[in-house]
Amino acid sequence: MEAKLLMGNEACAEGALAAGVRFYGGYPITPSNEIGEILSSRLPAVGGRFIQMEDEIGSMAAIIGASIAGLKSMTATSGPGFSLMQENLGFAAIAEVPCVVVNVMRAGPSTGMPTLPAQGDVMQARWGTHGDHPSIVLCPSSVREVFDLTVTAVNFSEKYRMPVILLMDEVIGHLREKVTLPQPESIQVVERPRPDCPPEWYKPFEDTKTGVPSMAAFGDGYRYHITGLTHDSMGFPTTKKDEVESLIQRLFRKIRQGFEEIMLYETFLMEDATAAIVAYGCTARSAKSAVLMLRKEGMKVGLLKLSTLWPFPRVAVESLPEQVQELVVPEMNMGQLYREVVRVGHGRFRVKKVSRIDGELITPQEIIYGLKRRERK
Amino acid sequence: MAEQYEIRLAGLGGQGLILAGIIVAEAAGIYDGKIVAQTQAYGAAARGGFSRSDVVISDEEINYPKASELDLLLAMSQDACDENYQYLKPEGILIIDSTYVSQNADAPAYAIPFTRIAREKFSRENVANIVALGAMSQIFPHISESAMEKAVLRRVPKQFVELNKKAFQAGVEAAQAKIKKSSSRAGKRYDEV
Numbered sequence: 001m002e003a004k005l006l007m008g009n010e011a012c013a014e015g016a017l018a019a020g021v022r023f024y025g026g027y028p029i030t031p032s033n034e035i036g037e038i039l040s041s042r043l044p045a046v047g048g049r050f051i052q053m054e055d056e057i058g059s060m061a062a063i064i065g066a067s068i069a070g071l072k073s074m075t076a077t078s079g080p081g082f083s084l085m086q087e088n089l090g091f092a093a094i095a096e097v098p099c100v101v102v103n104v105m106r107a108g109p110s111t112g113m114p115t116l117p118a119q120g121d122v123m124q125a126r127w128g129t130h131g132d133h134p135s136i137v138l139c140p141s142s143v144r145e146v147f148d149l150t151v152t153a154v155n156f157s158e159k160y161r162m163p164v165i166l167l168m169d170e171v172i173g174h175l176r177e178k179v180t181l182p183q184p185e186s187i188q189v190v191e192r193p194r195p196d197c198p199p200e201w202y203k204p205f206e207d208t209k210t211g212v213p214s215m216a217a218f219g220d221g222y223r224y225h226i227t228g229l230t231h232d233s234m235g236f237p238t239t240k241k242d243e244v245e246s247l248i249q250r251l252f253r254k255i256r257q258g259f260e261e262i263m264l265y266e267t268f269l270m271e272d273a274t275a276a277i278v279a280y281g282c283t284a285r286s287a288k289s290a291v292l293m294l295r296k297e298g299m300k301v302g303l304l305k306l307s308t309l310w311p312f313p314r315v316a317v318e319s320l321p322e323q324v325q326e327l328v329v330p331e332m333n334m335g336q337l338y339r340e341v342v343r344v345g346h347g348r349f350r351v352k353k354v355s356r357i358d359g360e361l362i363t364p365q366e367i368i369y370g371l372k373r374r375e376r377k
Numbered sequence: 378m379a380e381q382y383e384i385r386l387a388g389l390g391g392q393g394l395i396l397a398g399i400i401v402a403e404a405a406g407i408y409d410g411k412i413v414a415q416t417q418a419y420g421a422a423a424r425g426g427f428s429r430s431d432v433v434i435s436d437e438e439i440n441y442p443k444a445s446e447l448d449l450l451l452a453m454s455q456d457a458c459d460e461n462y463q464y465l466k467p468e469g470i471l472i473i474d475s476t477y478v479s480q481n482a483d484a485p486a487y488a489i490p491f492t493r494i495a496r497e498k499f500s501r502e503n504v505a506n507i508v509a510l511g512a513m514s515q516i517f518p519h520i521s522e523s524a525m526e527k528a529v530l531r532r533v534p535k536q537f538v539e540l541n542k543k544a545f546q547a548g549v550e551a552a553q554a555k556i557k558k559s560s561s562r563a564g565k566r567y568d569e570v
Contacts, residue, residue: 003406005407005413114421174416176416285442289440363445
């Protein structure tokens, strides 16, 4: 494939198509618009469906319906729309409906600053919908990574039968870079498990070795019940203690068994580092610049870049080299993932945060200042 | 040290500065083979309000993608000039649309009335961005004129290719006239010539 100048949001649409997404239901919102715009013309061309819904509540409902009917489905939005999607996101979690929700973060709360970046939805992506449920949240920091993680998000959603959130930000969504996309045949695409038993024997929410039940598409001749109520293995509502507990336990077990492949992160110049910057999304780019600038000054600083935010990749922090004493967590929020880093560090590191919340990308200089700053006694 | 150039195109929403940024990035990235990153910032209004587009051009991987120390600033409105002049390097190049920018600090600047040229020559103000790119291809030495022109023609709608070709050429000529004058009166500030 030849190199092209591609925007993050374009790469997301391309990744969705490559991963086999054939349904998009959405409602336009800055700064995610290009994703829906591109898919509105590209999906019909490959036999897929695009529908603009009346709002984001409807969008989320539409992609759940399309997925239950058998298609890989996706929506894209930003903060205000993501808030509206939370209720149905919970439905997708308990009914185990594979789907991908892209949230291109902008500054909030509420309508906030529509065109300006922030990373304020990190905790919402984990806990926005009520009730105990596992989440998979991926966060890219380059145009090429947007493509790759979109494919990964679709694959995880299919493999684990659950909604997966791709948490982008305005900087990455609107960033254009020269990228070469992989050849279509080299892209690994995962399909949800389908039943191979006769319809009469099918148990839609049966426990399996992986914890993931096979999923029949509505219309395939497998009749089953699907509900947001806590349900038994046939999909009917239940409050029996053993059935309730085993359902919720299974939802967690299925991703716990996949932790190793789900928790994606990279390290850069960590071998001899005594301090590390822990970053994700657009701030990871400023962090990498900061590392290179500090290395020129002779400071032994490395980077831990998280591509998976939830489940929080604690192993990435725990396996930092022994000599690392100090961590800095730059974020475009008041310190959301910072607390996770403190939590899994168990007092092993001095952890500092660097926050920027004015709608401008955090600069390498701000991170450097944060790292060098000494706490007041 | 890697060669890195940072460009900011700033003005008002509706002036086509984001498209201009994409064209600059494509010229440098696809046609001149450099590594590029293009970002943008704009207000919520479709017309009016601020709009800016940053392009970073480098031989090496670009991490922090915004322009912070400008090698080139194109200012298409007075506000954009006032707001962004502080980020221009001492040796950086300032290009202003003199249709709208009348005050430009103490800086030597290439003052060319892009919007007036677009209006008078083509009866269309919306090609002012392409006129400016034509001028930029002469003034800023790190993107070749041919790469810039190819990138322009690739991004504009087919029915407007001829118009944009002419607009680009008008910018080239306007810049050459400035450069000629300034070199014949060496020592003078660009905006005095």
